[in-house]
Amino acid sequence: MIEVNIYRYNPETDKFPYMQKFNFEMPDRDIMVLELLNTLKESDPTISYRRSCREGVCGSDGMSINGKNGLACITPVSEVAKGNKLELRPLPGLPVVRDLVVDMTEFYAQYEKIKPFLQNDTPPPNQERLQSPSDRDKLDGLYECILCACCSTSCPSFWWNPDKFVGPAALLQAYRFIADTRDTRTEERLESLSDPFSVYRCHGIMNCVSVCPKGLNPNKAIGEIKSMLLTNKRHEAEIIASDGGGSS
Amino acid sequence: MVGHLNKDNIQTLEFDALIVGGGGSGMRTSLELAKSGLKTAVVSKVFPTRSHTVSAQGGITCAIQSADPNDDWRWHMFDTVKGSDYIGDQDAIEYMCSEGPKAVFELEHMGLPFSRFENGRIYQRPFGGQSKDFGNGGQASRTCAAADRTGHALLHTLYQNNVKEGANFLNEWFAVDLVKNKFNEVTGVIAFSIESGEVAYLKSRATVLATGGAGRIYASTTNALINTGDGLGMSLRAGFPAQDMEMWQFHPTGIHGAGSLVTEGCRGEGGYLINADGERFMERYAPNAKDLAGRDVVARSMVLEILEGRGCGPNKDHVLLKLDHLGEEVLNAKLPGICELSKTFAGVDPVYKPIPVVPTCHYMMGGTPTNIHGQAFTSENEIDNEIPGLFSVGEAACVSVHGANRLGGNSLLDLVVFGRAAGLHINEDLKSGGGVEEANSDDIESALHRLNKLNESNSGFEVAEVKRELQEVMQNYFGVFRRGEFMEKGVQALEEIRDKCDNLHLHDKSDSFNTNRVEALELQNLLEVAEATAISSLKRNESRGAHARDDFPERDDENWLCHSLYDPINKDLKKRQVNFEPKTMEAFPPKVRAY
Numbered sequence: 001m002i003e004v005n006i007y008r009y010n011p012e013t014d015k016f017p018y019m020q021k022f023n024f025e026m027p028d029r030d031i032m033v034l035e036l037l038n039t040l041k042e043s044d045p046t047i048s049y050r051r052s053c054r055e056g057v058c059g060s061d062g063m064s065i066n067g068k069n070g071l072a073c074i075t076p077v078s079e080v081a082k083g084n085k086l087e088l089r090p091l092p093g094l095p096v097v098r099d100l101v102v103d104m105t106e107f108y109a110q111y112e113k114i115k116p117f118l119q120n121d122t123p124p125p126n127q128e129r130l131q132s133p134s135d136r137d138k139l140d141g142l143y144e145c146i147l148c149a150c151c152s153t154s155c156p157s158f159w160w161n162p163d164k165f166v167g168p169a170a171l172l173q174a175y176r177f178i179a180d181t182r183d184t185r186t187e188e189r190l191e192s193l194s195d196p197f198s199v200y201r202c203h204g205i206m207n208c209v210s211v212c213p214k215g216l217n218p219n220k221a222i223g224e225i226k227s228m229l230l231t232n233k234r235h236e237a238e239i240i241a242s243d244g245g246g247s248s
Numbered sequence: 249m250v251g252h253l254n255k256d257n258i259q260t261l262e263f264d265a266l267i268v269g270g271g272g273s274g275m276r277t278s279l280e281l282a283k284s285g286l287k288t289a290v291v292s293k294v295f296p297t298r299s300h301t302v303s304a305q306g307g308i309t310c311a312i313q314s315a316d317p318n319d320d321w322r323w324h325m326f327d328t329v330k331g332s333d334y335i336g337d338q339d340a341i342e343y344m345c346s347e348g349p350k351a352v353f354e355l356e357h358m359g360l361p362f363s364r365f366e367n368g369r370i371y372q373r374p375f376g377g378q379s380k381d382f383g384n385g386g387q388a389s390r391t392c393a394a395a396d397r398t399g400h401a402l403l404h405t406l407y408q409n410n411v412k413e414g415a416n417f418l419n420e421w422f423a424v425d426l427v428k429n430k431f432n433e434v435t436g437v438i439a440f441s442i443e444s445g446e447v448a449y450l451k452s453r454a455t456v457l458a459t460g461g462a463g464r465i466y467a468s469t470t471n472a473l474i475n476t477g478d479g480l481g482m483s484l485r486a487g488f489p490a491q492d493m494e495m496w497q498f499h500p501t502g503i504h505g506a507g508s509l510v511t512e513g514c515r516g517e518g519g520y521l522i523n524a525d526g527e528r529f530m531e532r533y534a535p536n537a538k539d540l541a542g543r544d545v546v547a548r549s550m551v552l553e554i555l556e557g558r559g560c561g562p563n564k565d566h567v568l569l570k571l572d573h574l575g576e577e578v579l580n581a582k583l584p585g586i587c588e589l590s591k592t593f594a595g596v597d598p599v600y601k602p603i604p605v606v607p608t609c610h611y612m613m614g615g616t617p618t619n620i621h622g623q624a625f626t627s628e629n630e631i632d633n634e635i636p637g638l639f640s641v642g643e644a645a646c647v648s649v650h651g652a653n654r655l656g657g658n659s660l661l662d663l664v665v666f667g668r669a670a671g672l673h674i675n676e677d678l679k680s681g682g683g684v685e686e687a688n689s690d691d692i693e694s695a696l697h698r699l700n701k702l703n704e705s706n707s708g709f710e711v712a713e714v715k716r717e718l719q720e721v722m723q724n725y726f727g728v729f730r731r732g733e734f735m736e737k738g739v740q741a742l743e744e745i746r747d748k749c750d751n752l753h754l755h756d757k758s759d760s761f762n763t764n765r766v767e768a769l770e771l772q773n774l775l776e777v778a779e780a781t782a783i784s785s786l787k788r789n790e791s792r793g794a795h796a797r798d799d800f801p802e803r804d805d806e807n808w809l810c811h812s813l814y815d816p817i818n819k820d821l822k823k824r825q826v827n828f829e830p831k832t833m834e835a836f837p838p839k840v841r842a843y
Binding site: 010011012013041042045046048049050051052053054055056057058059060074097098099101103104108112115116117118120124126127128129130131132133136139143144146147177180182183 | 294295297298299300302303312314349352353356357358359361362363364365366367368369370394397400401404408409411412443472473474506508585588589592593710711712713755756758759760761762763764767
């Protein structure tokens with residue numbers, strides 16, 4: 001028997017959110033947190049959460065599980081229910097729609113802001129564009145993102161400036177297109193991130209890395225973007241310096 | 249959703265084209281329409297990248313001449329016709345296989361991160377049922393892959409390009425029923441916002457059902473929880489037919505217990521199945537193709553091994569997929585997602601130990617009958633009559649390129665080829681004045697009936713209980729092997745379940761993100777699909793492709809070399825001709841299907 005506490009809030013009936021306690025009889029095998037929720041929902045159909053693939057690839061069921069963001073469908077209860085207690089809350093930092101469902105508008109807006117699509121100014125050939133295996137390898141660890149928002153909603157910088165700091169998930173995707181040898185807009189992409197907020201609000205807290213259910217490393221991608229921005233700046237500075245030298 | 253809903257207390261939103269479903273096929277259609285300037289919306293019950301296309305793993309099959317510069321789309325066509333056990337429409341298969349390369353190159357240009365060969369071209373791997381030279385040249389490698397995450401890569405790429413083109417999405421909106429006018433034309437759908445509960449009549453000159461499959465009619469399935477056949481449920485309730493509904497693919501390798509898919513690409517890369525004796529048993533059932541025979545053939549062989557006592561584990565209820573001999577490096581490079589899934593759901597690292605697997609419901613070959621432009625139709629006395637305003641693409645549709653058994657890698661190709669074709673056709677049709685007449689308030693209210701009834705329920709049956717009952721009936725009576733007397737019991741049981749589905753109790757009447765309401769509506773869709781499946785299966789008195797009957801073990805070309813067309817009004821089955829008239833070549837005549 002484990003004690004499960006679930007964050008409940010229905011804007012139509014509840015003035016304030018509250019934690020509801022359930023006693024859950026574990027079956028004789030280990031189960032995922034999602035299966036536990038599905039079972040509880042059979043007795044209380046009002047519990048609301050998102051779910052789809054139930055195998056960790058669609059990114060629907062990100063939530064805070066005993067204080068750490070993760071996907072309910074690939075988190076075994078045995079791994080998290082220490083002391084036979086389990087606490088489920090919505091992803092932090094985004095407005096709650098109901099129970100474990102958050103409003104992801106701001107998260108998606110940041111994703112759209114980085115222009116998450118390949119841009120190539122040359123006309124495409126009659127077959128595929130060629131890319132060497134080693135160039136394709138550069139996309140590993142980037143393209144696998146499932147947009148579950150576990151990383152961005154665990155990031156204090158994102159909590160503070162969700163409208164201005166792009167956040168780890170969208171920055172990982174920004175770098176996915178910068179790193180793609182088929183994309184020709186690297187300069188433009190870097191330029192759009194060069195303000196004080198978009199990327200520089202990342203202070204390397206690394207929560208994104210420790211929660212990513214796909215084992216990705218947004219912090220590393222952000223580091224790459226920052227160093228490319230710095231190289232660009234130095235390059236610009238050198239040009240300005242040499243121009244200045246020539247005209248005097 | 250307060251009170252009884254009618255035309256006057258819900259809003260009407262008008263569109264030129266409406267696409268129900270935001271998976272691969274819906275987003276390929278919408279991409280085409282987003283570029284057209286027509287007012288279009290995608291209605292999706294989940295944010296588009298949560299759609300089930302994301303779970304496709306192994307790849308997209310297409311003769312792009314990368315692994316083999318001499319590959320030929322006609323060989324792909326031959327394999328697909330043979331795989332379909334000769335009831336795939338040859339004009340549609342010809343279209344898919346010949347247009348395929350263009351569609352795959354387009355995806356690459358959009359940014360899909362395909363894996364690569366040393367020469368920089370797209371990586372292709374062998375898949376089941378593939379051959380060179382019309383079955384005479386040995387195994388082909390024709391499946392284009394992005395590691396083992398091709399569906400994820402494809403779905404995200406399509407979403408990204410829809411964002412690029414400014415496509416309009418109604419995300420987390422649930423479509424309830426089709427609105428039909430007195431001329432039997434489809435004029436749009438009733439839908440509601442899951443987040444706010446706001447109900448609307450989405451009026452449209454063209455409505456495209458891109459709602460995917462309905463694998464959740466079975467207790468054990470590789471399908472996402474959202475695969476509840478919502479589009480097919482709507483069209484069956486509207487009285488429109490469904491084709492080849494007895495044809496359900498059981499994927500040989502679902503993880504035992506969890507049901508998660510393990511790609512055929514594992515066997516393509518050199519993995520193989522073993523029984524409790526450690527024997528590579530597929531050598532006995534398919535001496536040439538072995539583990540890469542058609543999926544229906546492999547699934548049946550596995551079940552026979554289990555039935556004959558050579559299953560593995562304490563209950564002898566599964567077999568094993570051996571991969572360790574491929575080595576850690578290959579597994580990490582080619583099958584990283586499988587390693588992850590296997591560790592999570594089977595507790596097994598395939599680098600060291602084989603994965604426990606069992607045939608698991610995977611794909612609905614049947615669906616709404618359409619032509620190659622996605623146009624839906626009814627059929628009467630061998631004549632197809634278009635249903636004005638109604639289109640369907642992807643797994644929801646039956647165009648039919650898969651016939652009685654789909655080949656691996658052909659579903660992703662189906663999505664992009666026919667999604668694109670439907671978009672092109674609708675654009676042309678609407679710009680040349682196509683469309684439908686108005687619906688009146690009675691028409692709209694009959695499409696609101698289901699929602700009203702559920703909202704007004706004060707007692708009745710529990711959604712979760714009835715769903716479990718339905719899934720068990722389908723699992724027990726309509727599985728890999730089928731028999732008339734059992735199926736009759738199943739059909740009867742479904743009649744009782746229909747009564748319960750008509751009287752569900754909606755506990756939660758609130759408007760905000762009410763998943764209780766969504767699940768009740770989904771269950772009613774599952775029932776429509778289950779019943780169509782059950783009756784079609786019972787009436788097709790032969791074995792063909794995925795439909796294997798103990799009591800009619802042989803293929804019967806004399807009587808059943810045809811599509812089945814399920815009529816939901818009379819709950820009856822009609823026959824419809826298979827197309828044997830490809831445009832550029834001779835048809836492939838039916839032959840004995842051996843691998």
